[in-house]
Amino acid sequence: MMHPKTVTIRYSTKRRTALRSTSVACLLLALAACQSANVYNGVPINRAVGSSANIESLTAVIEANPRDASAFNTRGIAFGQAGKLDKAMADFNTALQLDPQSYQAYANRALVQRRLGQMQPAITDYTRAINIKPDYDRAYVGRGNTYRLLGQYGPALNDFNIAIERNSSDSRAFYNRGLIYQAEDQHQRAIEDFATSIGLNPNATEPYIARGISYLEINDPNAALSDLSVAVNLDKRSSIAWANRGVALELLGKMKDASRNYNKALNLDNSNNLARQGLARVSRAQHG
DSSP states (O other): OEEEEEEEESSSSHHHHHHHHHHHHHHHHHHHHHHSSSSGGGOOOTTTTTHHHHHHHHHHHHOOOOTHHHHHHHHHHHHHHHHHHHHHHHHHHHHHHHHHTHHHHHHHHHHHHHTTTOHHHHHHHHEEEEEEHHTTTHHHHHHHHHHHHOOOOOOOOHHHHHHHHHHHTTTHHHHHHHHHHHHHOOHHHHHHHEEEEEEEOTTTTTHHHHHHHHHHTOOHHHHHHHHHHHHHHHTTTOOOHHHHHHHHHHHHTHHHHHHHHHHHHHHHHHTTHHHHHHHHHHHHHHHH
8 A cells, every 4th residue: 555645745845835724724714703603612502501491491580580690691691502692792781780790791791792793892891800800711711712813812822821820721721822823833832732622622623623734734644634533523514624634635645535525525514615625626636
């Protein structure tokens, strides 16, 4: 059997670099777009919390205790989980009117603002939460992620470093700091942070995808394929994972397998340009 590294000679160094860079760009854009739906946004999606039955029971609690700020805060979280962001915002506003020192309500409102694209108000609310409770790690992670999404890597890195120093078991802080290192082409440092994040939360898909991309960037498609295979096993509906797995297979010269992965990605998300471009390349390579 031909060694994979021998097969990849068909691609020039320039072409391999272009493939990997395209992969990184698509990953960062895609992960930024889906931040509101994964474990790293600060409040993991929980359908039971956002169920109509739960919201109805929380409403009954509020009706019985209309001055209870924590009840509004809790229902606000439920509305957020249900995707009813306007109602979530209204509940967090009420919670803060009843208790201006509720750092949890500030952080929860900031998360909703971030999901609505209101980045500066989100930063302000995270800062208010930190001012009230300086050791509130979740607010540092949330504010850091907001800075990261704005491309303000310096302040973001500072917040993640603080969160990590205060609570070294926070997988989100390591993951998001890794994304900053990745964006700055510090891939070895990114790989280390993604590895730590995976160790702390081995069932989250995103760190495997991210580490796989950084492995592609340092020209290790075998390691990338391993991580991206874990990612698709964890989340078979991740178009991002399938597309980047296709890149790894393509770099290893496994064109039929790459084609299947690109097609799978496109079936899940027809707008996945990484998969579309990869499928076109593989087709040319197979028929050219």
